[in-house]
Amino acid sequence: MTAPGPLALAPATAAALARWLEVEAATRDRSAHTITAYRADLLAFLSFLGGHHGAAATPRSLALLRQADMRAFAAAERARGLGARSLARRQSAVRGFLRWLSDREGHDLSAALAARSPKYARSLPRPLTPDQAREALEMVAAGHDTPWVAARDVAVMTMLWGCGLRISEALSLDGADWPFRDSLTITGKGGKQRNVPMLPVARDVVAAYLKLSPWRLAPEQPLFRGVRGGRLSGGQIAVALRRARAALGLPPSATPHALRHSFATHLLAAGGDLRTIQELLGHASLSTTQVYTAVDDAQLMKVYRAAHPRG
Structure with missing residues (x-):
């Protein structure tokens, strides 16, 4: 047959x-x-x-x-x-x-x-430390010959690290979303909306970028633009961060999405509760957010083994 x-x-x-x-x-x-x-x-x-x-x-x-x-x-x-x-x-x-x-x-x-799915070890996020994140943003700020492009890249990355946005969420913002208020309504996966607190530093870096940008800000136009005026692509941000991590000797895991991971792990380390972090990240399930507790525990054990006399 x-x-x-x-x-x-x-x-x-x-x-x-x-x-x-x-x-x-x-x-x-x-x-x-x-x-x-x-x-x-x-x-x-x-x-x-x-x-x-x-x-x-x-x-x-x-x-x-x-x-x-x-x-x-x-x-x-x-x-x-x-x-x-x-x-x-x-x-x-x-x-x-x-x-x-x-x-x-x-x-x-x-x-x-009744057939079972294969078991697999869920890979843990690889966040940057606060110092690594700061150094990466400083390197990005100094890493482009065109000042407004450097300011733009810093603004986008600050939104990822400081607000926990996905790169697609940051790049989907339009002129109508500016000026930022104390919180910003973000439309995430599946069209679900959430309110994200807006840090003053995020407002400041976006304002600095807009002041230098050669493009007129219009409500229906992208907030973050490419050099030709169209909506900025995530690939350009990835390239900027790749250059920064090469200069700083950071691991390949230092990607734009790692800045979002860093937002979650830094909040958890500072005492944030999982439910709040789940809401801020826009996770549909708490189990997705709970992976960050494993990251925190893994870091704790790493420090313990390095410092303990019998480690």
């Missing part, structure tokens, strides 16, 4: 997948990035089933799935080189779709849903 095409997607299955993605986006506030990832995960799964069974996957054939099918899919993905963390995410998306499909169609997919 000739295997079907690479996706092996029957029309009824394609319609079910499209509907599930719509439900996820509408009822669970999934971001566009997450929906795209889920679509890729399910297409990989359904394509595998098409080749595995020799026929396009349909809602009826999906009702007959067993643990052996799920294990075969996991084995195929691992053979392709997919890591444990990526495979766990892919299997989570598959289970979510199958659970929704079984509820809608009245199928019993408990056998397939």
Whole structure:
């Protein structure tokens, strides 16, 4: 029998997948990035089933799935080189779709849903120390021949470190968001909004950048602009920080996102509680924020082992 095409997607299955993605986006506030990832995960799964069974996957054939099918899919993905963390995410998306499909169609997919995801060690964030963060910003300030560009890069990075913003959140700000008040409303992942306290130092560095910027600030225009006037890209900030870390001898983990990690770990070290930090970061789940307690504990043990006489 000739295997079907690479996706092996029957029309009824394609319609079910499209509907599930719509439900996820509408009822669970999934971001566009997450929906795209889920679509890729399910297409990989359904394509595998098409080749595995020799026929396009349909809602009826999906009702007959067993643990052996799920294990075969996991084995195929691992053979392709997919890591444990990526495979766990892919299997989570598959289970979510199958659970929704079984509820809608009245199928019993408990056998397939019982398949376990691979265990993996969650990597810990690698924040900068307060001194490293300050030195990096100072190096960025002195690292560009064009003063307004240097001021812009410092302003963006200060928003990441001082306010805990994602780089995409900082770069999505427009002229209408200025001047900053005591707090700023940020639209994060999944369109969720949160209020972030605005430190005076953040207002000051943004004001310094705007004073030097050659571009007129307009409500509908980007707050942070590239050299040609368009919205600044995250890649330019990454380049500026890469140069600074090379000059300072900082590790490759010193990235723009590490400044956001630094915001969280520095707050925790100063006595901030996890719930508040969760709100400030815009995490949907407290478990995502709790990873910073592991960072704090790891640093504590590192200091203990270095300082203790029997370490």
